[in-house]
Amino acid sequence: MIKVNGLSHSYNKDGKYAVKDVSFEVKEGEVFGFLGPSGAGKSTTQNILTGLLKLQEGEVTVAGYDVKHIKNEMFNRIGMSFEQSNVYSKMTAKENLDFYRKLFDVETKEPQFLLDLVGLGDKGNIKAGEFSKGMKHRLTFARSMINNPTLWFLDEPTTGLDPSIAADIKDIIKAENKKGVTVFLTTHNMYIADELCDRVAFIVDGDIKLIDSPKNLKMQYGDKLVEVEYIKDGETINESLSTIEENDKKKLQDIIGQSDIQTMHTKEATLEEIFIKGTGRGLI
Amino acid sequence: MKLWYSFTKELKLSSKGFYFYIEILMAVIIITVLLVFIPENIKNISDEYLMLDMPAAVEEQFISPLLSQDLDGEIEIVALELDKEMMDVRLIESEDQRIYLIDNRDNLIALSKKDRPSASAYISGDDISKLTYEYYIQGYESERLQNLYMIIHIEDIMTIANLASNQKVVALDADYDHLNSRESALPALLTFNGSMMGLFIIAAYIFLDRQQGIIKAYAITASRVWQYLMSQVLVLMTVTTLTTFAILLAVMGFKANYLMVILLLLPSAFFFSSLGLWVASFFTNLTQAFGAIYFLMMAFMLPAIAYFIPSWEPLWIKFLPTYYLIQGFKESIIDNGDMGFVLLASGIYLGVGIITFLLANSRFEKTLTA
Numbered sequence: 029m030i031k032v033n034g035l036s037h038s039y040n041k042d043g044k045y046a047v048k049d050v051s052f053e054v055k056e057g058e059v060f061g062f063l064g065p066s067g068a069g070k071s072t073t074q075n076i077l078t079g080l081l082k083l084q085e086g087e088v089t090v091a092g093y094d095v096k097h098i099k100n101e102m103f104n105r106i107g108m109s110f111e112q113s114n115v116y117s118k119m120t121a122k123e124n125l126d127f128y129r130k131l132f133d134v135e136t137k138e139p140q141f142l143l144d145l146v147g148l149g150d151k152g153n154i155k156a157g158e159f160s161k162g163m164k165h166r167l168t169f170a171r172s173m174i175n176n177p178t179l180w181f182l183d184e185p186t187t188g189l190d191p192s193i194a195a196d197i198k199d200i201i202k203a204e205n206k207k208g209v210t211v212f213l214t215t216h217n218m219y220i221a222d223e224l225c226d227r228v229a230f231i232v233d234g235d236i237k238l239i240d241s242p243k244n245l246k247m248q249y250g251d252k253l254v255e256v257e258y259i260k261d262g263e264t265i266n267e268s269l270s271t272i273e274e275n276d277k278k279k280l281q282d283i284i285g286q287s288d289i290q291t292m293h294t295k296e297a298t299l300e301e302i303f304i305k306g307t308g309r310g311l312i
Numbered sequence: 313m314k315l316w317y318s319f320t321k322e323l324k325l326s327s328k329g330f331y332f333y334i335e336i337l338m339a340v341i342i343i344t345v346l347l348v349f350i351p352e353n354i355k356n357i358s359d360e361y362l363m364l365d366m367p368a369a370v371e372e373q374f375i376s377p378l379l380s381q382d383l384d385g386e387i388e389i390v391a392l393e394l395d396k397e398m399m400d401v402r403l404i405e406s407e408d409q410r411i412y413l414i415d416n417r418d419n420l421i422a423l424s425k426k427d428r429p430s431a432s433a434y435i436s437g438d439d440i441s442k443l444t445y446e447y448y449i450q451g452y453e454s455e456r457l458q459n460l461y462m463i464i465h466i467e468d469i470m471t472i473a474n475l476a477s478n479q480k481v482v483a484l485d486a487d488y489d490h491l492n493s494r495e496s497a498l499p500a501l502l503t504f505n506g507s508m509m510g511l512f513i514i515a516a517y518i519f520l521d522r523q524q525g526i527i528k529a530y531a532i533t534a535s536r537v538w539q540y541l542m543s544q545v546l547v548l549m550t551v552t553t554l555t556t557f558a559i560l561l562a563v564m565g566f567k568a569n570y571l572m573v574i575l576l577l578l579p580s581a582f583f584f585s586s587l588g589l590w591v592a593s594f595f596t597n598l599t600q601a602f603g604a605i606y607f608l609m610m611a612f613m614l615p616a617i618a619y620f621i622p623s624w625e626p627l628w629i630k631f632l633p634t635y636y637l638i639q640g641f642k643e644s645i646i647d648n649g650d651m652g653f654v655l656l657a658s659g660i661y662l663g664v665g666i667i668t669f670l671l672a673n674s675r676f677e678k679t680l681t682a
């Protein structure tokens with residue numbers, strides 16, 4: 029669905045690159061997570077993919093279209109939800125969607141259906157300018173689905189939303205993906221990425237350090253740990269032990285043999301811990 | 313089609329916005345100024361201070377032709393103020409002239425200094441055909457007038473008067489209609505309304521949208537950025553046309569050549585709003601852009617000044633785009649105006665407008681994420 033080869037971008041063409049020699053591929057039907065700290069080059073990359081920034085170096089194909097010579101039709105197939113909501117504040121939510129759908133040449137979704145979907149069903153006649161930040165964000169999100177995109181760009185879709193609405197948005201993304209929509213998700217929220225993404229790319233300083241599925245990354249980078257809680261000499265003791273290290277392994281065997289075990293489970297490293305290990309950088 | 317949707321939406325949006333009312337207000341102000349404050353014909357009444365130092369009989373001879381022009385045929389006695397004291401003087405008042413006859417030379421000079429009449433002279437002599445004229449000038453009079461003062465009395469006054477009445481002045485183009493003062497103020501005001509407002513308001517619209525990130529959202533639809541920009545330009549063209557027609561109808565009724573007006577107005581509004589777009593593309597908000605826009609507006613006002621002061625018209629003023637708009641408006645509101653000129657001007661506005669629009673468009677496409 030997306031093919032990127034040797035993509036570089038320098039805003040001022042001064043040899044300082046916001047994105048440098050980046051290559052990756054997004055397969056049809058997958059949720060691809062683009063993760064990295066602030067200033068890593070996530071938005072830059074996404075803006076080039078969607079034609080908002082002019083391609084300087086490299087080859088990029090999006091939904092079968094060469095981004096070097098963008099064809100208008102490409103936009104009928106992609107949708108994009110912006111990190112900062114951008115709707116006409118002087119128009120109502122419904123007018124916003126009504127106007128927007130006229131700008132596509134393909135079948136579009138009913139505004140009311142979309143508003144219901146993001147929990148704004150009864151707010152359609154209110155001016156977007158009077159919306160709260162979260163409501164505007166949901167409207168922007170809803171708008172990005174209006175042309176039934178087969179490739180869906182989402183920039184921080186759940187940032188600033190309360191947890192229950194964020195969960196709804198996550199469900200919508202999952203449902204759309206199940207219908208076959210390819211999702212390009214930009215975020216620095218590792219939990220969302222972990223939950224939604226089939227594969228993630230870690231980008232730092234304009235450079236992709238790793239690309240793999242969260243599961244594989246955990247296998248590769250996460251220490252496999254066992255957490256045990258046992259009673260010894262009348263005292264409850266908690267301990268995390270590696271299943272690889274020889275000393276830990278021996279100790280675990282002893283505990284199992286000699287003590288009264290209360291609980292015992294394996295613990296996975298979080299994506300965040302892996303990111304730090306894999307890139308040597310924090311996420312902030 | 314998408315352009316049409318965008319245009320109607322922008323039109324609806326702008327009718328709800330603040331700047332729309334600025335434009336309406338501007339038109340109302342122009343109409344009010346023209347209809348209320350500028351009389352159809354400004355009467356130019358000039359004041360002259362004279363002192364006649366001559367025998368009574370000669371003075372009689374001098375005054376009587378003046379008196380025949382007087383409104384009531386009689387000399388009035390009025391008071392003029394000098395150094396907080398009132399002083400009685402004689403006044404001969406005609407349709408376009410007030411001649412004050414002052415009896416004391418020092419007072420004449422003092423009064424002339426203080427009141428700056430359009431002419432002031434000390435006239436003496438014993439024979440009506442051999443009078444001596446001493447003019448007191450303010451210093452700002454043109455050299456032409458000063459020269460005129462010098463030669464006007466070389467010959468016998470009567471000879472000049474005879475010569476003058478034997479001269480015949482024929483207008484070169486007999487069809488060339490005279491505009492009244494209201495109408496002749498129109499071209500400059502219409503230009504202000506049509507060009508400056510377009511330039512400024514479109515920039516304001518763009519910055520409003522840019523702040524809201526709307527251009528970005530537009531750019532990822534199957535509609536192109538030029539359609540967005542064009543819809544803004546069309547809104548401006550529509551509003552400018554409406555306000556211009558309102559002003560013209562209010563001031564001139566159906567006397568103007570509305571076909572010529574529209575031929576001139578649409579391409580010029582297109583050019584000026586494209587220019588506004590292009591200027592706006594270099595800035596991120598109105599405050600930043602204000603300097604540049606202000607400078608352009610001031611520069612574009614200069615042809616209006618040249619229009620009102622015919623003797624000041626340096627060559628470079630013809631390079632300012634508003635120059636042709638003013639001239640064009642003038643041609644379209646006088647009878648038998650020069651259609652050729654209007655067509656040429658509108659052709660140039662269209663051509664330059666297209667280039668400016670393309671420049672603005674490419675600037676916007678490059679700065680979508682800014």
Ligand SMILES: Nc1ncnc2c1ncn2[C@@H]1O[C@H](COP(=O)(O)OP(=O)(O)OP(=O)(O)O)[C@@H](O)[C@H]1O
Pocket residue numbers: 039040046064065066067068069070071072073216681682
């Ligand atoms: N318009 C611009 N002009 C110049 N430099 C820019 C511009 N936009 C971004 N940059 C620089 O490019 C680099 C990458 O920025 P980018 O916006 O792609 O980061 P990001 O990963 O999206 O960060 P965030 O998580 O904060 O959104 C940064 O160093 C930033 O300073």
Ligand SMILES: [Mg+2]
Pocket residue numbers: 070071072111
């Ligand atoms: Mg970003």
